[in-house]
Amino acid sequence: MIPDFTQLSLDLAALCRNTAGFIHQEAATFDRARVEHKGLHDLVSYVDQETERRLVAGLRELLPQAGFITEEGTAGPDSQTEEFTWIIDPLDGTTNFVHGLPVYSISVGLMHGQELVVGVVHEVSRDESFRAVRGGGAFCNDQPIRVTDTDDLHGSLIATGFPYKDFGKLDAFLQILGAFMTRTHGVRRLGSAAVDLAYVAAGRYEAYFEFNLNSYDVAAGILLVREAGGHVTQFLTDGDPLFGREVVASNGALHTQVQGVIGEFWRQHDVS
Structure with a gap:
C-alpha cells in the first residue's frame, strides 16, 4: 500500500523537529572528550548515535515496511528494499556541533523503489524545517521555497x-x-x-x-x-x-x- 507522501512528510518533519530538541539540549553541555573517531577527521559522538536511534524508532512507526540506510548503523545492516528505504544522517555537521559552531542538521530522505519521494532537512540552531515531496514542491517552515533565477x-x-x-x-x-x-x-x-x-x-x-x-x-x-x-x-x-x-x-x-x-x-x- 502506497502511503500519502504529503502527510508522511509532515509526520517526518514533526519527528525531526522533536528529535532536534534533543540535539539542541545536548549542545548546551556537550563534552568534547566524549567524541570518537571513525576515521581521519571523521568524528562521531553519542549525540549522533542517540539521535539516530530516536529517528529509527520513530520511522519504524511511520512506515514499518521500510528498510534503512543510516550513517551510524543503529538500524542494523543497511537494508535498501525494492519498495521503501529511509536514508538517514542524524547529525550532518558533527564537527561543527563538537566545536560549538551553529550549523548542523538532521537529514532524512525516503526512496520509493529508486525514486526519492520525501525529504526533510531540519537545521537545528535556527529551527528551520525544510521539507519536500516528489511532485508536491518544497517548503521551509511550511512556506513554499524556490531557487533563484540568476543566470549570470x-x-x-x-x-x-x-x-x-x-x-x-x-x-x-x-x-x-x-x-x-x-x-x-x-x-x-x-x-x-x-x-x-x-x-x-x-x-x-x-x-x-x-x-x-x-x-x-x-x-x-x-x-x-x-x-x-x-x-x-x-x-x-x-x-x-x-x-x-x-x-x-x-x-x-x-x-x-x-x-x-x-x-x-x-x-x-x-x-x-
Missing part, C-alpha cells in the same frame, strides 16, 4: 564542502575553488551538505558542489533542490548524485556554467 555566474553565491579525509584530488579542488572565487560573489563553506542543499532550494545560494559524499549526506537535499525548481547532477555528467559520491546542485539556470568551471580543472587533473 558573476552574480551568484556558491557553496562547497572542503575535503577532510581524501586529499588525492586536492589540487583540482583548489583550482576550482579559486576559479569560483574570482567569477562569483563568493564561496561559502558551512560544514553541512544537507544545509547547503537546502539553502540552494531556498534561494540563498545559486549553486553548491562537493565530492566524497555519501547518500545520507544528500538524499533529502537532492529532493529539496529538485522540488524547488533546481537541478542536481554529478560533476561532469547527469549521472546519479545520490550514490555517485559527488554532487552539483544549482538553480538550473547556472548549471551548465557551474559544471563548466568544474570541468576545466577536473579533466585537467585526470580525475575520474
